[in-house]
Amino acid sequence: MSDQAEKLRKKLKTIESTPAKTIAVVSGKGGVGKSNITVNTAFSLVQKGYKVLIFDFDIGMGNINVLLGTDTKYTISDYIEKNIPFNEIIFPGPNNISYISAGNGFSEVLELDNIFVQRLLEELEELQYQYDFILFDMGAGATNANLQILFSVDDIFVVTTPEPTSITDAYSMMKYIVLKSKENNLFLICNRSEREKEGILTLNRLQTVMKNFMNKDIYSLGILPEDSHVRKAVIRQVPFYTEFPSSSVSVKLEKIVQNYLGKKQYAISSTQSNPFIRKLRSFFER
Template identity: 55%
Template sequence: MRDQAEKLREKLKQGGTQMGKTIAVVSGKGGVGKSNVSINTSLLLTKMGKKVLLFDFDIGMGNVQVLLGESAPKSISDYIYSDITLEDIICQGPYSLSYIAAGNGFYEIVELNEEVLERLLCDLEKIQNLYDYIIFDMGAGASHSNLHVLLSVDDIFVVTTPEPTSITDAYSMMKYITLLDESHNFYILCNRADIEREGIDTIERLQAVMNKFLNKELAGTGVLLEDSHVRKAVLRQKPFLLEFPNAHISHELTRFVNGYLGKTETDTVNKSRFISKLRHLFKKGRT
Protein backbone atom coordinates (compact mmCIF):
# COMPACT_ATOMS: atom_id res chain seq x y z
CA MET A 1 0.00 0.00 0.00
CA ARG A 2 2.77 2.43 0.94
CA ASP A 3 4.77 1.53 -2.20
CA GLN A 4 1.74 2.24 -4.38
CA ALA A 5 1.15 5.61 -2.69
CA GLU A 6 4.76 6.55 -3.30
CA LYS A 7 4.45 5.65 -6.99
CA LEU A 8 1.34 7.80 -7.26
CA ARG A 9 3.14 10.73 -5.66
CA GLU A 10 5.97 10.37 -8.17
CA LYS A 11 3.47 10.48 -11.01
CA LEU A 12 1.88 13.58 -9.50
CA LYS A 13 5.25 15.32 -9.46
CA GLN A 14 5.62 14.64 -13.17
CA GLY A 15 2.51 16.69 -13.84
CA GLY A 16 0.39 16.39 -16.94
CA THR A 17 -2.64 18.25 -18.26
CA GLN A 18 -4.82 15.40 -19.59
CA MET A 19 -7.78 14.82 -17.31
CA GLY A 20 -9.44 11.44 -16.98
CA LYS A 21 -13.00 11.04 -18.19
CA THR A 22 -15.56 10.54 -15.42
CA ILE A 23 -18.41 8.01 -15.52
CA ALA A 24 -21.09 7.34 -12.91
CA VAL A 25 -22.80 3.94 -12.85
CA VAL A 26 -26.26 4.22 -11.31
CA SER A 27 -29.56 2.41 -10.92
CA GLY A 28 -32.99 3.52 -9.81
CA LYS A 29 -33.14 0.68 -7.28
CA GLY A 30 -30.79 -1.84 -5.71
CA GLY A 31 -30.25 -5.44 -6.72
CA VAL A 32 -30.00 -4.89 -10.48
CA GLY A 33 -26.28 -5.69 -10.84
CA LYS A 34 -24.90 -2.15 -10.79
CA SER A 35 -21.66 -2.96 -8.94
CA ASN A 36 -20.98 -5.94 -11.20
CA VAL A 37 -21.31 -3.63 -14.20
CA SER A 38 -19.00 -1.06 -12.57
CA ILE A 39 -16.31 -3.58 -11.72
CA ASN A 40 -16.33 -5.51 -14.97
CA THR A 41 -16.48 -2.35 -17.09
CA SER A 42 -13.47 -1.02 -15.19
CA LEU A 43 -11.59 -4.26 -15.79
CA LEU A 44 -12.47 -4.24 -19.48
CA LEU A 45 -10.97 -0.78 -19.82
CA THR A 46 -7.80 -1.81 -17.98
CA LYS A 47 -7.43 -4.85 -20.25
CA MET A 48 -7.63 -2.43 -23.17
CA GLY A 49 -4.64 -0.57 -21.77
CA LYS A 50 -6.55 2.24 -20.05
CA LYS A 51 -5.62 3.55 -16.62
CA VAL A 52 -8.75 3.27 -14.50
CA LEU A 53 -9.75 4.28 -10.98
CA LEU A 54 -12.93 2.68 -9.64
CA PHE A 55 -14.38 4.78 -6.81
CA ASP A 56 -16.92 2.92 -4.64
CA PHE A 57 -19.50 5.58 -3.84
CA ASP A 58 -22.21 3.26 -2.50
CA ILE A 59 -22.47 5.05 0.80
CA GLY A 60 -22.38 2.75 3.81
CA MET A 61 -23.08 -0.32 1.68
CA GLY A 62 -20.13 -0.46 -0.71
CA ASN A 63 -19.25 -3.93 -1.95
CA VAL A 64 -16.64 -3.38 -4.65
CA GLN A 65 -13.83 -4.84 -2.57
CA VAL A 66 -16.01 -7.85 -1.68
CA LEU A 67 -16.84 -8.60 -5.33
CA LEU A 68 -13.17 -8.20 -6.19
CA GLY A 69 -12.20 -10.63 -3.43
CA GLU A 70 -10.00 -7.91 -1.93
CA SER A 71 -9.54 -6.44 1.53
CA ALA A 72 -8.95 -2.69 1.48
CA PRO A 73 -6.94 -1.52 4.52
CA LYS A 74 -8.34 2.01 4.24
CA SER A 75 -11.49 3.61 2.81
CA ILE A 76 -12.83 7.05 2.01
CA SER A 77 -13.94 7.36 5.66
CA ASP A 78 -10.30 7.07 6.76
CA TYR A 79 -9.46 9.89 4.39
CA ILE A 80 -12.20 12.13 5.75
CA TYR A 81 -11.42 11.56 9.41
CA SER A 82 -7.63 11.17 9.25
CA ASP A 83 -4.77 13.33 8.06
CA ILE A 84 -3.97 11.26 4.96
CA THR A 85 -4.07 11.95 1.23
CA LEU A 86 -6.42 10.41 -1.30
CA GLU A 87 -3.60 8.46 -2.92
CA ASP A 88 -2.97 6.80 0.48
CA ILE A 89 -6.29 4.95 0.22
CA ILE A 90 -6.05 3.84 -3.40
CA CYS A 91 -5.78 0.05 -3.62
CA GLN A 92 -4.51 -2.13 -6.43
CA GLY A 93 -6.84 -4.74 -7.93
CA PRO A 94 -6.61 -7.20 -10.84
CA TYR A 95 -5.02 -6.04 -14.11
CA SER A 96 -3.60 -2.97 -12.37
CA LEU A 97 -7.10 -1.66 -11.67
CA SER A 98 -7.00 1.02 -8.98
CA TYR A 99 -9.94 1.34 -6.62
CA ILE A 100 -11.13 3.26 -3.56
CA ALA A 101 -13.32 1.43 -1.06
CA ALA A 102 -16.49 3.04 0.32
CA GLY A 103 -16.77 4.35 3.85
CA ASN A 104 -19.68 4.60 6.29
CA GLY A 105 -19.35 8.33 6.83
CA PHE A 106 -19.01 9.70 3.32
CA TYR A 107 -22.49 11.24 3.36
CA GLU A 108 -21.17 13.73 5.90
CA ILE A 109 -19.00 15.39 3.30
CA VAL A 110 -21.53 18.21 2.84
CA GLU A 111 -21.22 18.97 6.56
CA LEU A 112 -17.44 19.26 6.54
CA ASN A 113 -15.72 22.55 7.05
CA GLU A 114 -14.43 24.44 4.05
CA GLU A 115 -10.82 23.43 4.65
CA VAL A 116 -11.48 19.67 4.56
CA LEU A 117 -13.83 20.00 1.60
CA GLU A 118 -11.24 21.94 -0.37
CA ARG A 119 -8.62 19.29 0.46
CA LEU A 120 -10.82 16.56 -1.01
CA LEU A 121 -11.54 18.51 -4.17
CA CYS A 122 -7.88 19.39 -4.65
CA ASP A 123 -6.87 15.75 -4.17
CA LEU A 124 -9.52 14.58 -6.63
CA GLU A 125 -8.19 17.06 -9.15
CA LYS A 126 -4.66 15.67 -8.74
CA ILE A 127 -5.85 12.08 -8.98
CA GLN A 128 -7.83 12.80 -12.14
CA ASN A 129 -4.56 13.58 -13.90
CA LEU A 130 -3.34 10.02 -13.33
CA TYR A 131 -6.17 8.11 -15.00
CA ASP A 132 -7.88 7.80 -18.35
CA TYR A 133 -11.18 6.97 -16.63
CA ILE A 134 -12.58 7.44 -13.15
CA ILE A 135 -15.68 5.30 -12.63
CA PHE A 136 -17.98 6.02 -9.70
CA ASP A 137 -20.06 3.08 -8.49
CA MET A 138 -22.96 5.07 -7.04
CA GLY A 139 -25.51 4.11 -4.43
CA ALA A 140 -29.00 3.22 -5.69
CA GLY A 141 -31.22 6.23 -6.27
CA ALA A 142 -30.41 9.94 -6.36
CA SER A 143 -29.66 10.59 -2.69
CA HIS A 144 -28.41 13.99 -1.50
CA SER A 145 -24.92 12.60 -0.93
CA ASN A 146 -24.29 11.48 -4.52
CA LEU A 147 -26.33 13.99 -6.50
CA HIS A 148 -23.43 16.43 -6.83
CA VAL A 149 -21.25 13.75 -8.41
CA LEU A 150 -24.03 12.68 -10.79
CA LEU A 151 -24.40 16.28 -11.96
CA SER A 152 -20.64 16.68 -12.47
CA VAL A 153 -19.53 13.55 -14.35
CA ASP A 154 -19.11 13.38 -18.12
CA ASP A 155 -21.35 10.34 -18.75
CA ILE A 156 -23.85 8.23 -16.81
CA PHE A 157 -24.43 4.49 -17.20
CA VAL A 158 -27.92 3.52 -16.00
CA VAL A 159 -28.45 -0.14 -15.13
CA THR A 160 -31.99 -1.50 -15.15
CA THR A 161 -33.77 -4.84 -15.47
CA PRO A 162 -36.98 -5.71 -17.37
CA GLU A 163 -39.00 -5.50 -14.13
CA PRO A 164 -41.60 -2.67 -14.29
CA THR A 165 -40.44 -1.16 -10.98
CA SER A 166 -36.82 -1.11 -12.17
CA ILE A 167 -37.79 0.56 -15.44
CA THR A 168 -39.87 3.18 -13.62
CA ASP A 169 -37.08 3.91 -11.17
CA ALA A 170 -34.50 4.15 -13.96
CA TYR A 171 -36.66 6.67 -15.82
CA SER A 172 -37.28 8.66 -12.63
CA MET A 173 -33.53 8.83 -12.05
CA MET A 174 -32.85 10.10 -15.57
CA LYS A 175 -35.75 12.56 -15.41
CA TYR A 176 -34.55 13.99 -12.11
CA ILE A 177 -31.01 14.50 -13.40
CA THR A 178 -32.18 15.90 -16.74
CA LEU A 179 -34.43 18.48 -15.09
CA LEU A 180 -31.42 19.71 -13.12
CA ASP A 181 -28.97 19.53 -16.03
CA GLU A 182 -30.20 18.52 -19.48
CA SER A 183 -26.69 18.17 -20.94
CA HIS A 184 -25.99 14.71 -19.50
CA ASN A 185 -25.48 11.65 -21.71
CA PHE A 186 -27.24 8.47 -20.57
CA TYR A 187 -26.13 4.98 -21.58
CA ILE A 188 -28.67 2.28 -20.71
CA LEU A 189 -27.82 -1.32 -19.87
CA CYS A 190 -30.74 -3.71 -19.46
CA ASN A 191 -29.40 -6.45 -17.21
CA ARG A 192 -30.84 -9.90 -16.43
CA ALA A 193 -33.11 -10.13 -19.47
CA ASP A 194 -34.35 -13.66 -20.19
CA ILE A 195 -34.08 -13.17 -23.96
CA GLU A 196 -32.63 -10.46 -26.21
CA ARG A 197 -36.08 -9.24 -27.28
CA GLU A 198 -37.07 -8.61 -23.66
CA GLY A 199 -34.03 -6.40 -23.15
CA ILE A 200 -34.61 -4.51 -26.40
CA ASP A 201 -38.27 -3.93 -25.48
CA THR A 202 -37.20 -2.54 -22.10
CA ILE A 203 -34.79 -0.10 -23.71
CA GLU A 204 -37.36 0.94 -26.33
CA ARG A 205 -39.89 1.69 -23.59
CA LEU A 206 -37.38 3.89 -21.80
CA GLN A 207 -36.40 5.64 -25.03
CA ALA A 208 -40.05 6.30 -25.84
CA VAL A 209 -40.79 8.03 -22.54
CA MET A 210 -37.50 9.94 -22.68
CA ASN A 211 -38.47 11.25 -26.12
CA LYS A 212 -42.05 12.05 -25.16
CA PHE A 213 -41.53 13.77 -21.83
CA LEU A 214 -37.91 14.96 -21.87
CA ASN A 215 -37.20 15.32 -25.59
CA LYS A 216 -33.96 13.41 -25.06
CA GLU A 217 -32.25 10.53 -26.87
CA LEU A 218 -30.30 7.79 -25.14
CA ALA A 219 -26.60 8.01 -26.04
CA GLY A 220 -26.06 4.24 -26.09
CA THR A 221 -27.67 0.95 -25.10
CA GLY A 222 -26.84 -2.65 -24.31
CA VAL A 223 -28.54 -5.89 -23.18
CA LEU A 224 -27.05 -8.38 -20.73
CA LEU A 225 -28.92 -11.69 -20.57
CA GLU A 226 -29.47 -13.60 -17.35
CA ASP A 227 -26.33 -15.70 -16.93
CA SER A 228 -25.57 -18.27 -14.22
CA HIS A 229 -21.88 -17.41 -14.54
CA VAL A 230 -22.53 -14.14 -12.71
CA ARG A 231 -23.81 -15.88 -9.57
CA LYS A 232 -20.90 -18.34 -9.67
CA ALA A 233 -18.43 -15.46 -9.97
CA VAL A 234 -20.05 -13.58 -7.08
CA LEU A 235 -19.88 -16.68 -4.86
CA ARG A 236 -16.19 -17.01 -5.71
CA GLN A 237 -15.68 -13.25 -5.17
CA LYS A 238 -14.23 -12.89 -8.64
CA PRO A 239 -15.34 -10.58 -11.47
CA PHE A 240 -17.16 -12.62 -14.12
CA LEU A 241 -15.01 -11.07 -16.83
CA LEU A 242 -11.92 -12.69 -15.30
CA GLU A 243 -13.48 -15.90 -14.02
CA PHE A 244 -15.55 -16.61 -17.15
CA PRO A 245 -14.09 -14.54 -20.01
CA ASN A 246 -15.89 -16.62 -22.65
CA ALA A 247 -19.34 -16.40 -21.03
CA HIS A 248 -22.08 -14.71 -23.03
CA ILE A 249 -22.35 -11.85 -20.52
CA SER A 250 -18.62 -11.11 -20.83
CA HIS A 251 -18.95 -10.83 -24.61
CA GLU A 252 -22.07 -8.63 -24.39
CA LEU A 253 -20.54 -6.25 -21.86
CA THR A 254 -17.46 -6.01 -24.09
CA ARG A 255 -19.71 -5.10 -27.02
CA PHE A 256 -21.39 -2.38 -24.94
CA VAL A 257 -18.08 -0.90 -23.77
CA ASN A 258 -16.64 -0.97 -27.28
CA GLY A 259 -19.73 0.86 -28.50
CA TYR A 260 -19.28 3.47 -25.80
CA LEU A 261 -15.62 3.95 -26.66
CA GLY A 262 -16.45 4.23 -30.33
CA LYS A 263 -18.73 7.17 -29.58
CA THR A 264 -16.61 8.94 -26.98
CA GLU A 265 -12.90 8.28 -27.57
CA THR A 266 -12.66 11.26 -29.90
CA ASP A 267 -14.70 13.60 -27.69
CA THR A 268 -13.29 17.10 -27.46
CA VAL A 269 -15.08 17.81 -24.18
CA ASN A 270 -13.10 19.77 -21.61
CA LYS A 271 -12.60 16.96 -19.13
CA SER A 272 -11.39 19.33 -16.41
CA ARG A 273 -14.99 20.48 -15.97
CA PHE A 274 -15.67 17.67 -13.48
CA ILE A 275 -13.81 19.26 -10.57
CA SER A 276 -15.00 22.78 -11.34
CA LYS A 277 -18.64 21.64 -11.46
CA LEU A 278 -18.23 19.53 -8.33
CA ARG A 279 -16.63 22.42 -6.45
CA HIS A 280 -19.42 24.76 -7.52
CA LEU A 281 -22.17 22.35 -6.48
CA PHE A 282 -20.64 21.55 -3.09
CA LYS A 283 -20.14 25.23 -2.26
CA LYS A 284 -23.63 26.06 -3.47
CA GLY A 285 -25.01 23.36 -1.20
CA ARG A 286 -23.26 24.92 1.80
CA THR A 287 -24.67 28.40 1.31
Protein backbone atom coordinates in the same frame (compact mmCIF):
# COMPACT_ATOMS: atom_id res chain seq x y z
CA MET B 1 10.52 26.92 -2.36
CA SER B 2 9.95 23.18 -2.69
CA ASP B 3 6.18 23.66 -2.22
CA GLN B 4 6.13 26.21 -5.05
CA ALA B 5 8.11 23.85 -7.27
CA GLU B 6 5.68 21.02 -6.55
CA LYS B 7 2.68 23.22 -7.36
CA LEU B 8 4.34 24.29 -10.63
CA ARG B 9 5.06 20.66 -11.52
CA LYS B 10 1.41 19.72 -10.95
CA LYS B 11 0.26 22.72 -12.98
CA LEU B 12 2.45 21.74 -15.92
CA LYS B 13 1.21 18.16 -15.69
CA THR B 14 -2.42 19.24 -15.95
CA ILE B 15 -1.63 21.42 -18.97
CA GLU B 16 0.18 18.63 -20.80
CA SER B 17 -2.16 15.79 -19.84
CA THR B 18 -5.74 14.84 -20.57
CA PRO B 19 -7.98 14.38 -17.51
CA ALA B 20 -9.61 11.01 -16.93
CA LYS B 21 -13.02 10.33 -18.39
CA THR B 22 -15.42 10.21 -15.43
CA ILE B 23 -18.39 7.83 -15.43
CA ALA B 24 -21.07 7.38 -12.77
CA VAL B 25 -22.88 4.03 -12.75
CA VAL B 26 -26.35 4.38 -11.25
CA SER B 27 -29.67 2.56 -10.91
CA GLY B 28 -33.11 3.56 -9.74
CA LYS B 29 -33.13 0.74 -7.22
CA GLY B 30 -30.73 -1.72 -5.66
CA GLY B 31 -30.22 -5.31 -6.74
CA VAL B 32 -29.97 -4.76 -10.50
CA GLY B 33 -26.26 -5.63 -10.80
CA LYS B 34 -24.88 -2.08 -10.87
CA SER B 35 -21.67 -2.83 -8.96
CA ASN B 36 -20.98 -5.95 -11.00
CA ILE B 37 -21.30 -3.96 -14.21
CA THR B 38 -18.96 -1.30 -12.81
CA VAL B 39 -16.28 -3.85 -11.92
CA ASN B 40 -16.45 -5.80 -15.17
CA THR B 41 -16.55 -2.65 -17.31
CA ALA B 42 -13.37 -1.55 -15.54
CA PHE B 43 -11.67 -4.84 -16.36
CA SER B 44 -12.67 -4.57 -19.99
CA LEU B 45 -11.14 -1.09 -20.15
CA VAL B 46 -7.95 -2.27 -18.45
CA GLN B 47 -7.63 -5.08 -20.98
CA LYS B 48 -7.64 -2.42 -23.69
CA GLY B 49 -4.67 -0.68 -22.11
CA TYR B 50 -6.46 2.00 -20.09
CA LYS B 51 -5.57 2.88 -16.52
CA VAL B 52 -8.75 2.67 -14.43
CA LEU B 53 -9.82 3.65 -10.92
CA ILE B 54 -13.07 2.43 -9.35
CA PHE B 55 -14.40 4.82 -6.69
CA ASP B 56 -17.03 3.04 -4.56
CA PHE B 57 -19.65 5.61 -3.63
CA ASP B 58 -22.27 3.22 -2.30
CA ILE B 59 -21.63 4.52 1.17
CA GLY B 60 -22.25 2.11 4.01
CA MET B 61 -23.17 -0.68 1.59
CA GLY B 62 -20.17 -0.70 -0.74
CA ASN B 63 -19.20 -4.10 -2.11
CA ILE B 64 -16.54 -3.43 -4.76
CA ASN B 65 -13.83 -4.98 -2.56
CA VAL B 66 -16.01 -8.09 -2.08
CA LEU B 67 -16.51 -8.49 -5.83
CA LEU B 68 -12.75 -8.10 -6.31
CA GLY B 69 -11.95 -10.59 -3.57
CA THR B 70 -9.73 -8.08 -1.78
CA ASP B 71 -9.76 -6.05 1.43
CA THR B 72 -8.67 -2.55 2.32
CA LYS B 73 -7.08 -1.02 5.38
CA TYR B 74 -8.76 2.36 4.86
CA THR B 75 -11.93 3.70 3.24
CA ILE B 76 -13.15 7.12 2.16
CA SER B 77 -14.54 7.54 5.69
CA ASP B 78 -11.01 7.25 7.10
CA TYR B 79 -9.91 10.01 4.75
CA ILE B 80 -12.68 12.24 6.06
CA GLU B 81 -12.76 11.37 9.74
CA LYS B 82 -9.13 10.45 10.47
CA ASN B 83 -7.35 12.66 7.94
CA ILE B 84 -5.73 9.65 6.30
CA PRO B 85 -3.76 10.78 3.22
CA PHE B 86 -5.73 10.32 0.01
CA ASN B 87 -3.10 8.14 -1.66
CA GLU B 88 -3.37 5.68 1.25
CA ILE B 89 -7.05 4.93 0.55
CA ILE B 90 -6.32 3.92 -3.05
CA PHE B 91 -5.67 0.21 -3.22
CA PRO B 92 -4.47 -2.08 -6.00
CA GLY B 93 -6.82 -4.76 -7.24
CA PRO B 94 -6.36 -7.63 -9.70
CA ASN B 95 -5.11 -6.91 -13.24
CA ASN B 96 -3.80 -3.43 -12.33
CA ILE B 97 -7.21 -2.12 -11.29
CA SER B 98 -7.14 0.56 -8.58
CA TYR B 99 -10.07 1.22 -6.27
CA ILE B 100 -11.30 3.25 -3.31
CA SER B 101 -13.67 1.55 -0.88
CA ALA B 102 -16.84 3.16 0.44
CA GLY B 103 -17.26 3.82 4.14
CA ASN B 104 -19.58 5.40 6.68
CA GLY B 105 -19.73 9.16 7.09
CA PHE B 106 -19.30 10.48 3.56
CA SER B 107 -22.78 11.97 3.63
CA GLU B 108 -21.35 14.60 5.95
CA VAL B 109 -18.81 15.90 3.47
CA LEU B 110 -20.93 18.80 2.26
CA GLU B 111 -21.39 20.02 5.83
CA LEU B 112 -17.66 20.25 6.48
CA ASP B 113 -15.66 23.46 6.33
CA ASN B 114 -14.23 25.06 3.21
CA ILE B 115 -10.70 23.91 4.02
CA PHE B 116 -11.76 20.27 3.78
CA VAL B 117 -13.79 20.90 0.61
CA GLN B 118 -10.82 22.52 -1.07
CA ARG B 119 -8.60 19.62 -0.01
CA LEU B 120 -11.01 17.10 -1.51
CA LEU B 121 -11.26 19.02 -4.78
CA GLU B 122 -7.48 19.26 -5.07
CA GLU B 123 -7.12 15.53 -4.45
CA LEU B 124 -9.75 14.66 -7.07
CA GLU B 125 -8.23 17.06 -9.58
CA GLU B 126 -4.79 15.52 -9.27
CA LEU B 127 -6.31 12.04 -9.32
CA GLN B 128 -7.82 12.71 -12.72
CA TYR B 129 -4.38 13.01 -14.28
CA GLN B 130 -3.26 9.63 -12.97
CA TYR B 131 -5.95 7.60 -14.76
CA ASP B 132 -7.70 7.32 -18.10
CA PHE B 133 -11.06 6.45 -16.54
CA ILE B 134 -12.58 6.95 -13.10
CA LEU B 135 -15.73 4.89 -12.54
CA PHE B 136 -17.95 5.99 -9.65
CA ASP B 137 -20.16 3.16 -8.38
CA MET B 138 -23.00 5.23 -6.96
CA GLY B 139 -25.48 4.28 -4.25
CA ALA B 140 -28.94 3.27 -5.44
CA GLY B 141 -31.35 6.17 -5.86
CA ALA B 142 -30.72 9.92 -5.65
CA THR B 143 -29.32 11.06 -2.32
CA ASN B 144 -27.76 14.34 -1.24
CA ALA B 145 -24.49 12.54 -0.56
CA ASN B 146 -23.78 11.71 -4.20
CA LEU B 147 -25.58 14.38 -6.27
CA GLN B 148 -22.51 16.60 -6.62
CA ILE B 149 -20.53 13.76 -8.18
CA LEU B 150 -23.48 12.58 -10.26
CA PHE B 151 -24.09 15.96 -11.88
CA SER B 152 -20.39 16.62 -12.46
CA VAL B 153 -19.23 13.47 -14.26
CA ASP B 154 -18.85 13.32 -18.03
CA ASP B 155 -21.21 10.39 -18.56
CA ILE B 156 -23.79 8.40 -16.60
CA PHE B 157 -24.54 4.69 -17.09
CA VAL B 158 -28.10 3.90 -15.99
CA VAL B 159 -28.64 0.21 -15.24
CA THR B 160 -32.08 -1.36 -15.34
CA THR B 161 -33.62 -4.82 -15.69
CA PRO B 162 -36.77 -5.79 -17.63
CA GLU B 163 -38.80 -5.87 -14.41
CA PRO B 164 -41.56 -3.20 -14.41
CA THR B 165 -40.46 -1.77 -11.06
CA SER B 166 -36.87 -1.48 -12.25
CA ILE B 167 -37.97 0.26 -15.46
CA THR B 168 -40.11 2.71 -13.51
CA ASP B 169 -37.28 3.46 -11.09
CA ALA B 170 -34.77 3.90 -13.91
CA TYR B 171 -37.11 6.40 -15.59
CA SER B 172 -37.57 8.28 -12.32
CA MET B 173 -33.80 8.44 -11.86
CA MET B 174 -33.19 9.73 -15.38
CA LYS B 175 -36.04 12.23 -15.12
CA TYR B 176 -34.56 13.57 -11.89
CA ILE B 177 -31.11 13.88 -13.46
CA VAL B 178 -32.41 15.69 -16.54
CA LEU B 179 -34.50 18.12 -14.50
CA LYS B 180 -31.43 19.03 -12.45
CA SER B 181 -28.81 18.94 -15.20
CA LYS B 182 -29.48 18.66 -18.93
CA GLU B 183 -25.79 18.48 -19.83
CA ASN B 184 -25.10 14.90 -18.76
CA ASN B 185 -24.88 12.14 -21.35
CA LEU B 186 -27.08 9.24 -20.27
CA PHE B 187 -26.30 5.69 -21.40
CA LEU B 188 -28.72 2.80 -20.85
CA ILE B 189 -27.82 -0.80 -20.01
CA CYS B 190 -30.42 -3.52 -19.56
CA ASN B 191 -29.16 -6.26 -17.26
CA ARG B 192 -30.46 -9.76 -16.51
CA SER B 193 -32.59 -10.07 -19.61
CA GLU B 194 -33.97 -13.59 -20.15
CA ARG B 195 -34.42 -12.93 -23.87
CA GLU B 196 -32.85 -10.46 -26.29
CA LYS B 197 -36.26 -9.20 -27.39
CA GLU B 198 -37.19 -8.49 -23.77
CA GLY B 199 -34.09 -6.35 -23.33
CA ILE B 200 -34.65 -4.47 -26.58
CA LEU B 201 -38.23 -3.63 -25.57
CA THR B 202 -37.00 -2.39 -22.19
CA LEU B 203 -34.39 -0.06 -23.70
CA ASN B 204 -36.75 1.18 -26.42
CA ARG B 205 -39.46 1.93 -23.89
CA LEU B 206 -37.14 4.01 -21.72
CA GLN B 207 -35.68 5.84 -24.70
CA THR B 208 -39.17 6.66 -25.99
CA VAL B 209 -40.57 8.02 -22.74
CA MET B 210 -37.47 10.11 -22.10
CA LYS B 211 -37.69 11.61 -25.59
CA ASN B 212 -41.44 12.19 -25.47
CA PHE B 213 -41.74 13.55 -21.93
CA MET B 214 -38.30 15.00 -21.21
CA ASN B 215 -37.10 15.80 -24.75
CA LYS B 216 -33.86 14.00 -23.93
CA ASP B 217 -32.03 11.54 -26.17
CA ILE B 218 -30.73 8.51 -24.27
CA TYR B 219 -28.00 6.34 -25.72
CA SER B 220 -28.57 2.58 -25.64
CA LEU B 221 -25.37 0.66 -24.92
CA GLY B 222 -26.77 -2.86 -24.92
CA ILE B 223 -28.22 -5.83 -23.11
CA LEU B 224 -26.64 -8.26 -20.65
CA PRO B 225 -28.33 -11.66 -20.46
CA GLU B 226 -29.25 -13.62 -17.38
CA ASP B 227 -26.22 -15.88 -17.06
CA SER B 228 -25.28 -18.39 -14.36
CA HIS B 229 -21.62 -17.44 -14.82
CA VAL B 230 -22.30 -14.15 -13.05
CA ARG B 231 -23.36 -15.91 -9.87
CA LYS B 232 -20.41 -18.28 -10.08
CA ALA B 233 -18.02 -15.34 -10.42
CA VAL B 234 -19.58 -13.52 -7.46
CA ILE B 235 -19.21 -16.61 -5.28
CA ARG B 236 -15.57 -16.90 -6.30
CA GLN B 237 -15.12 -13.13 -5.80
CA VAL B 238 -13.70 -12.61 -9.26
CA PRO B 239 -14.96 -10.60 -12.27
CA PHE B 240 -16.96 -12.72 -14.71
CA TYR B 241 -15.24 -10.89 -17.58
CA THR B 242 -11.86 -12.40 -16.72
CA GLU B 243 -13.03 -15.66 -15.12
CA PHE B 244 -15.44 -16.65 -17.92
CA PRO B 245 -14.35 -14.62 -20.97
CA SER B 246 -16.29 -16.80 -23.43
CA SER B 247 -19.58 -16.66 -21.51
CA SER B 248 -22.54 -14.91 -23.12
CA VAL B 249 -22.54 -12.17 -20.48
CA SER B 250 -18.83 -11.42 -21.03
CA VAL B 251 -19.25 -11.29 -24.80
CA LYS B 252 -22.20 -8.90 -24.44
CA LEU B 253 -20.33 -6.73 -21.92
CA GLU B 254 -17.45 -6.43 -24.37
CA LYS B 255 -19.90 -5.16 -27.00
CA ILE B 256 -21.30 -2.64 -24.52
CA VAL B 257 -17.84 -1.25 -23.77
CA GLN B 258 -16.98 -1.12 -27.46
CA ASN B 259 -20.25 0.71 -28.13
CA TYR B 260 -19.40 3.26 -25.47
CA LEU B 261 -15.86 3.83 -26.70
CA GLY B 262 -17.23 4.30 -30.20
CA LYS B 263 -19.58 7.10 -29.22
CA LYS B 264 -18.60 10.60 -30.29
CA GLN B 265 -19.24 11.77 -26.74
CA TYR B 266 -16.17 9.80 -25.64
CA ALA B 267 -13.73 12.39 -27.01
CA ILE B 268 -12.69 15.12 -24.57
CA SER B 269 -12.76 18.42 -26.43
CA SER B 270 -9.68 20.00 -24.87
CA THR B 271 -6.65 18.62 -23.05
CA GLN B 272 -6.56 21.78 -20.94
CA SER B 273 -10.18 21.62 -19.81
CA ASN B 274 -11.45 19.71 -16.83
CA PRO B 275 -15.25 19.85 -16.86
CA PHE B 276 -15.62 17.34 -14.02
CA ILE B 277 -13.65 19.41 -11.50
CA ARG B 278 -15.08 22.67 -12.81
CA LYS B 279 -18.67 21.50 -12.35
CA LEU B 280 -17.92 19.83 -9.03
CA ARG B 281 -16.30 22.97 -7.69
CA SER B 282 -19.31 25.06 -8.76
CA PHE B 283 -21.62 22.77 -6.77
CA PHE B 284 -19.48 23.04 -3.65
CA GLU B 285 -19.28 26.82 -3.94
CA ARG B 286 -23.03 27.35 -4.14
